[in-house]
Amino acid sequence: MVPCRTLLLYLRSAMWTLLFYCACFQLTEVLTEDVQSCEHLRLGQYLCNGPKIDEATQEPESCRDTRAWVECLPAPNISCRLSNGTEFRFSGKEVGFNKTISCRNVSGYSYKVAVALSLFLGWIGADRFHLGYPALGLLKFCTVGFCGIGTLIDFILITMQIVGPEDKLHCGLLRRPSDPPVHHQPDVQEASPFAVTGSPIVLELILG
Known part of the structure; x- marks a missing residue:
């Protein structure tokens, strides 16, 4: 009789432990979803640096297929998720993501x-x-x-x-x-x- 009661206590403890971990996991997911990706920040929440311009063509040096990439810095005290999923709070000096701008593919023709x-x-x-x-x-x-x-x-x-x-x-x-x-x-x-x-x-x- 005693072993059966002990077994029931063990099963009850294991069940409560499992429920606790499930609740913590769900809460973590909800909190993570509240922090949006840095690429989805609204205008005014980030500032993009200007591209490095080629003096000969007056176009970005990284221009490929009419597109060039520029670095964007989220505003101070903005929290968002990086491309690897890590949540980060920015001070205004860190690069959060890259954004594309339109450019011209210039050839050697005149x-x-x-x-x-x-x-x-x-x-x-x-x-x-x-x-x-x-x-x-x-x-x-x-x-x-x-x-x-x-x-x-x-x-x-x-x-x-x-x-x-x-x-x-x-x-x-x-x-x-x-x-x-x-x-x-x-x-x-x-x-x-x-x-x-x-x-x-x-x-x-x-x-x-």
């Missing part, structure tokens, strides 16, 4: 050079060779720019920037030192770098 080649050497296909269309360039060379008609059409297309580099990258429009600096902000759509007015450049090339 809009001015393309317009100049189309204007002066378009009849031998130099513009098409420069933009990466060797087959069309050779065809223009053999037909003397399609008797001038193809030269005129290509000049208009390149000037209006309808035709660009074959690799689909944007032409490298280098800024002058006097131009204002470029400021990249997260989640801001920017215009295509190849979409600039061609008329002033054409006049500049003609007038020297």
Whole structure:
């Protein structure tokens, strides 16, 4: 009789212990869910550093596939979960997460050079060779720019920037030192770098 009563006491103690651990586990999960991920912070709760700009292209050095990464710092006394799930309270100096910004993939092509080649050497296909269309360039060379008609059409297309580099990258429009600096902000759509007015450049090339 005594062993049965002792066994019941052991079972009851084990059951209460199991219930206690289950309650603690559920409470921990609830408290963890209340702390959101750092990537889901609202505007005003974090500040993103500006990207490192390449002086030649005026674009972020880390630009890949029209996207670049910048470091974001949560505001002081903000608590959030890092990418590894760790909860952290920030002082305003620590990097909490990375955010993407839009940028331009700049190739080695030049809009001015393309317009100049189309204007002066378009009849031998130099513009098409420069933009990466060797087959069309050779065809223009053999037909003397399609008797001038193809030269005129290509000049208009390149000037209006309808035709660009074959690799689909944007032409490298280098800024002058006097131009204002470029400021990249997260989640801001920017215009295509190849979409600039061609008329002033054409006049500049003609007038020297």
